[in-house]
Every structure is written in C-alpha cells, then in structure tokens.
Amino acid sequence: xxxxxxxxxxxxxxxxxxxxxxxxxxxxxxxxxxxxxxxxxxxxxxxxxxxxxxxxxxxxxxxxxxxxxxxxxxxxxxxxxxxxxxxxxxxxxxxxxxxxxxxxxxxxxxxxxxxxxxxxxxxxxxxxxxxxxxxxxxxxxxxxxxxxxxxxxxxxxxxxxxxxxxxxxxxxxxxxxxxxxxxxxxxxxxxxxxxxxxxxxxxxxxxxxxxxxxxxxxxxxxxxxxxxxxxxxxxxxxxxx
Amino acid sequence: xxxxxxxxxxxxxxxxxxxxxxxxxxxxxxxxxxxxxxxxxxxxxxxxxxxxxxxxxxxxxxxxxxxxxxxxxxxxxxxxxxxxxxxxxxxxxxxxxxxxxxxxxxxxxxxxxxxxxxxxxxxxxxxxxxxxxxxxxxxxxxxxxxxxxxxxxxxxxxxxxxxxxxxxxxxxxxxxxxxxxxxxxxxxxxxxxxxxxxxxxxxxxxxxxxxxxxxxxxxxxxxxxxxxxxxxxxxxxxxxx
Numbered sequence: 001x002x003x004x005x006x007x008x009x010x011x012x013x014x015x016x017x018x019x020x021x022x023x024x025x026x027x028x029x030x031x032x033x034x035x036x037x038x039x040x041x042x043x044x045x046x047x048x049x050x051x052x053x054x055x056x057x058x059x060x061x062x063x064x065x066x067x068x069x070x071x072x073x074x075x076x077x078x079x080x081x082x083x084x085x086x087x088x089x090x091x092x093x094x095x096x097x098x099x100x101x102x103x104x105x106x107x108x109x110x111x112x113x114x115x116x117x118x119x120x121x122x123x124x125x126x127x128x129x130x131x132x133x134x135x136x137x138x139x140x141x142x143x144x145x146x147x148x149x150x151x152x153x154x155x156x157x158x159x160x161x162x163x164x165x166x167x168x169x170x171x172x173x174x175x176x177x178x179x180x181x182x183x184x185x186x187x188x189x190x191x192x193x194x195x196x197x198x199x200x201x202x203x204x205x206x207x208x209x210x211x212x213x214x215x216x217x218x219x220x221x222x223x224x225x226x227x228x229x230x231x232x233x234x235x236x237x238x239x240x241x
Numbered sequence: 242x243x244x245x246x247x248x249x250x251x252x253x254x255x256x257x258x259x260x261x262x263x264x265x266x267x268x269x270x271x272x273x274x275x276x277x278x279x280x281x282x283x284x285x286x287x288x289x290x291x292x293x294x295x296x297x298x299x300x301x302x303x304x305x306x307x308x309x310x311x312x313x314x315x316x317x318x319x320x321x322x323x324x325x326x327x328x329x330x331x332x333x334x335x336x337x338x339x340x341x342x343x344x345x346x347x348x349x350x351x352x353x354x355x356x357x358x359x360x361x362x363x364x365x366x367x368x369x370x371x372x373x374x375x376x377x378x379x380x381x382x383x384x385x386x387x388x389x390x391x392x393x394x395x396x397x398x399x400x401x402x403x404x405x406x407x408x409x410x411x412x413x414x415x416x417x418x419x420x421x422x423x424x425x426x427x428x429x430x431x432x433x434x435x436x437x438x439x440x441x442x443x444x445x446x447x448x449x450x451x452x453x454x455x456x457x458x459x460x461x462x463x464x465x466x467x468x469x470x471x472x473x474x475x476x477x478x479x480x481x482x
Contacts, residue, residue, distance in 0.1 A: 010460030063462055106347070114468050116459035147460050156404060181479050198304060214475060218357035219251030219388050221304055227355050227471035230464065234455060234472045237424050 005069040006062045010147075014069055015039040021072035023048060027055040028066025036067050044237050048193045062142075071146070080149045082159055085122045086166050093240040094188035095233065096163060098124040100156055100204050101195035102225055107133050107139020110226035111193075116144035116235040123150040124159055156192075160207045163190045170208045173232055174199050175222075177211030180232055185212075185239045190233050196225045244384045246310040247303045251272050251388075255310055256280040262287060262313035268296040269307025276307050303383075312387070322395045323400055326363045327407050335429035336474065337404060339365040341397055341445050342436035343466055346372050350381020351467035352434075353415045357385035359474035364391040365400055397433075401448045404431045411449045414473055415440050416463075418452030421473055426453075426480045432473050437466045 005011050011024070015036065022045045024040040026033050040047045055068055085096075097120050102108055108131040115123050131137060138145045153159040160170050168188040177183075192208060194200035196226065206212065214231050222228070250318045252265070256277065265281040265288045267274050287306050296309055326337075338361050343349055349372040353444050372378060379386045394400040401411050409429040418424075433449060435441035446452065455464065455472050462467070 005460055007460060007462040009458070011460075013460060062437075110465050110468060113461060113465055116461050117455075117457035117464050119458050142461050142465075144459070144461055159277075181474075196303075215478070216358035217250070217360050218385070219246055219248060219254060220354060220357050220383050220385055221248040221251075223358050223471065224351050224354055224467070226465070227351060227468055230468035231472050231475045234475070237456070 003071040003146055004059060004062075005071070005143070006059050006064040008036070008065050011067055011069040012075075012080055012236045013038055013040065014071075015043050015045060016041065018043050018045050019071055022046075023070045025050050025058065025068045025070060026054045026066065030066065032065070033067045055174055059090075066129070078145065078147055078149050080122070080151050082122075082124060082151050082153055082162060085149065085151065087160060089121060089166065091121065091188070093186065094168065095120045095236050095240075096122045096124065096168060096190040097233065098156060098159065098190060098192045100126065100192055101198065102193065103131055103195065105134055105136040106140045107196075107224070107226045109137045109142075109145070111229045112137070112141035112144045112150065113146050114226065114230040114233055115148045116141075117152075118237050120148065120233060123148055124153050124156070125150065126156045127152050127154045145216045157203055157207050160190070160204070169210065172205050172208030173201050173213070173228060174205060174211050175213055177213040179213045179215050180235045183210055185236045188217060189236050189240075191228050191236065193225055193232075196222060244312040244387055245300060245303075246312070247300050247305040248312045248383070249277070249306050249308060251469065252308055252310040253280065256284050256286060259286050260312055263287075263404050264311045266291050266296055266309045266311060267307060268293040271307065273306070274308045279405070294447055319386065319390050320377055321363070321392050323363075323365060323392050323394055323403060326390065326392065327403060330362060330407065332362065332429070333425065335409065336361045336477050336481075337363045337365065337409060337431040338377075338470065338474065339397060339400065339431060339433045341367065341433055341441055342439065343434065344372055344436065346375055346377040348437075348465070348467045350378045350383075350386070352470045353378070353382035353389050353391065355387040355467065355471040355474055356389045357382075359471075359478050361389065361474060364389055365394050365397070366391065367397045368393050368395045372439045392472060398444050399450050401431070401433070410451065413441050413446050413449035413452045414454070414469060415452050416454055418454040420456050421476045423455045424451055426477045430477050432470075432477065434466055434470050434473075437463060
C-alpha cells in the first residue's frame with residue numbers, strides 16, 4: 001500500500017527532501033496548494049490535478065485540504081542509530097522517548113504517531129522483549145514510522161547513560177513520582193515508559209534522574225501506555241514552549 | 242469473563258458500594274490490605290487468602306499490590322442518562338466528554354479507560370453513527386465501561402444545550418483553535434471530540450463556546466482520537482487542580 005501525507009505542513013516539509021517516486025495530487029487551486037506545486041516542480045516531483053472525490057478516496061477517510069502527497073510503497077521506515085543521533089543532535093530543547101518493554105504493536109504504532117505530532121527527536125526501543133517495525137506497527141502509526149526517527153538499542157540502561165552524557169535528563173514515567181506538571185521538563189528531556197503491566201524495570205528506574213507521574217484517580221491502575229506517552233510528550237512540549 | 246479491579250484505591254472505593262457476588266482475594270498482609278479486609282467484612286463481601294502467584298494469574302498481567310477484587314461476570318456496564326446526570330450533578334468543577342462520531346471500539350474503550358483515570362463525570366455518545374457497549378469496547382476499556390458513567394443521546398446538539406443550561410462551557414477539540422493550555426478549562430467543562438477523519442460536524446462546532454487545539458507540528462494531520470481525548474482530559478484536570 002502506498003503511503004500518503006495529507007497535512008499541508010507535512011507535504012511542504014517532505015517536498016524539501018522527497019523520496020524518489022513521490023507524486024503530488026492536487027484538487028484545489030489556492031495559495032497553499034500553488035506553493036506546494038512550486039516546491040514539487042523544484043524537487044522534480046510529479047504533479048497531477050484530480051477531483052476532490054478522488055483525493056478523498058485516496059486519503060482513505062483522512063481529512064485533506066486539497067492536496068495529498070503519495071509516496072511509493074515499500075519504503076523503508078526511518079530507522080537510525082542512537083550513535084548517529086548523538087553525533088548530530090544539537091538542540092537546546094530535546095525530546096527522546098524510550099520504551100522499556102512495550103510489546104503491543106498497536107501501542108507502539110500509536111506512540112510513533114504521537115511522536116510525529118509532538119516532533120520527538122528520537123524514539124528508542126530495546127532489541128529484546130519489545131516490538132519492531134511491522135506492517136501492524138506501520139499501520140497503527142498512520143505512516144509515522146516512515147518519518148519519526150527511531151532506533152533499536154541492545155541495552156537500554158547503557159543508552160540512558162549515553163543520553164545523560166549528551167546532557168539529557170532522564171524522566172521515568174511511573175506511579176508515585178512527581179506530578180509531571182510540577183517537574184521541570186525543559187531542556188533535553190528523555191522520557192522512559194514501561195510496559196503496562198509491570199511499569200519500569202528496577203534497573204531502568206534506578207537510572208532515571210526523576211520519576212514523573214500523571215496524576216489520576218480512577219479505579220483502574222493505569223492509563224493505556226500510548227495515552228500516557230501522548231500526555232507526557234504533550235506536557236514536555238507545553239513546558240518547552 | 243469475570244471483571245477484576247487491581248488498584249487498591251479502586252478496590253477501596255468499590256467495597257463501599259459493592260455489587261452482589263464480589264470477592265476479595267488477598268495475597269499480602271499489610272496495613273492497606275488489612276483495611277480492605279475490614280471494608281469487605283463490613284460490606285459482607287467474601288474474602289479469600291491466596292498466593293501471590295495465583296493473584297498474578299488472576300490479574301492477567303496487570304500489576305497488583307497483594308489484593309484483587311473479582312466482580313461477577315455479566316454485570317451491566319455503567320449506563321445512565323443525561324437527564325439523570327443533570328438532576329444530580331452539583332460539582333463546582335466538572336468534566337463531561339462527548340464523542341461526535343467516534344466509531345472505532347478500540348478508541349472508544351481507550352477513551353473510557355482514560356475517563357476513569359481522569360475521573361470524568363460523564364461520557365456521552367450519540368445514538369447514530371457511533372459505537373456502543375460491546376465486548377470489544379469493554380475489553381479495550383480494561384473494564385472501565387463498568388465504572389465510568391456513560392449515556393447515549395439521540396441529539397448531540399440538544400445535549401450540548403442542556404449542558405450549557407447546567408452551567409457547562411462547551412469546548413470543541415479541533416484544528417486551528419486556541420491552544421488548550423491557553424484556554425480557561427476550569428469550572429464545568431464539556432469536551433467535544435470529533436471523528437479522526439472528519440473532526441467535528443459543523444453544527445456541533447457552531448454550538449461550542451470555544452474551539453481548543455493541542456499544539457502539534459508533525460507530518461500527519463492529527464493525533465489518534467483516544468490520545469487527543471487523554472491529553473485534553475489531562476489538561477482540564479491539570480487546570481482544575
């Protein structure tokens with residue numbers, strides 16, 4: 001299945017460094033779509049004018065604003081390495097998300113989708129007892145797996161150490177921590193999320209600088225991990241401004 | 242399948258008004274579990290001492306702290322009516338969540354689960370083009386469908402009017418609104434969430450007092466609706482304190 005981008009902002013960004021074989025479909029003529037056509041021409045990306053109905057069909061129910069970028073099927077996902085990230089990252093504000101034992105592809109995909117929306121700089125998953133890029137993950141991520149830089153690490157605790165050396169503060173999400181809105185989530189922030197059943201492993205928890213919690217008062221023990229991840233990424237970006 | 246409650250807080254609350262046929266299983270003896278046993282005895286709920294391993298098995302991977310409350314299978318979910326809610330609600334701070342066209346049982350279940358965690362007062366879904374209580378919803382809600390008061394309304398716009406009459410401000414979640422953290426989300430708050438593809442229907446959007454957005458900057462067009470719902474419930478409760 002081809003992958004599509006429906007947000008005008010996302011199309012704009014992608015056209016500045018497009019993959020081979022991309023095609024821009026346009027159904028409305030206005031300032032925004034005209035701008036995209038100019039970008040597409042500069043990048044030698046094919047442009048096709050079509051009907052609104054056709055675009056809606058291609059977008060498979062997702063909202064669009066008169067333009068859709070179609071990317072060739074079978075593209076690789078945006079896998080990188082922690083080392084490559086550490087070499088190049090130079091932001092004052094950063095957001096890295098580490099998943100400690102998240103095994104459900106739906107949850108992993110949803111977290112990648114939120115990582116796209118909150119512009120996380122990197123998502124890290126351990127090689128063992130974890131999920132990997134599969135069609136189910138790709139689909140649950142609504143395509144975000146192609147955009148969000150993510151890497152597999154063999155040792156999560158060591159990865160946390162490398163992030164600390166790079167100036168990241170490590171915030172573990174768990175019960176009985178500081179309320180997220182009371183913690184100082186600015187600068188270079190690494191969020192660690194555990195599995196739903198078991199929370200963070202002890203070794204990982206001990207490596208965290210701060211344990212943060214989402215204040216809740218329900219009958220169940222926890223939020224869905226993809227909801228927790230979304231809330232915490234939201235809170236980090238809110239504080240980082 | 243029997244339903245279980247694993248959080249000590251949830252067990253405590255439930256034992257104050259337990260359904261018939263409930264049973265408390267305890268594997269650890271400490272101040273917290275002793276207190277639950279006293280409550281269970283007062284409420285004439287059966288108590289059984291068991292092993293940690295047995296409890297872990299019954300909890301099906303969910304974390305527990307030495308006590309699990311098992312509720313009889315086939316209980317009804319916590320369905321109510323908007324009218325019953327409006328008659329009895331008297332809080333200064335309120336949180337009602339309305340779903341405008343959410344059709345996916347996974348998303349609806351996840352939203353009920355978050356509604357439990359953020360102690361939403363009511364969840365409303367329209368009778369048409371929407372989900373209803375099914376085993377899939379129940380399962381995705383991790384049992385929260387049994388706890389979270391929720392009601393079906395035939396006319397969402399009329400329901401919004403009734404909530405306004407009760408002093409609720411209506412906040413529609415959509416793109417291009419006020420950033421949620423900049424909106425005043427205190428007092429009696431009703432959040433309206435639209436379907437992922439289409440957002441809010443025009444009539445509903447026009448009925449809202451304020452349109453709020455979650456600031457994002459990704460390539461995709463939106464967060465998963467259950468993540469959006471979780472983030473906005475979090476933001477409301479953060480502001481309400």
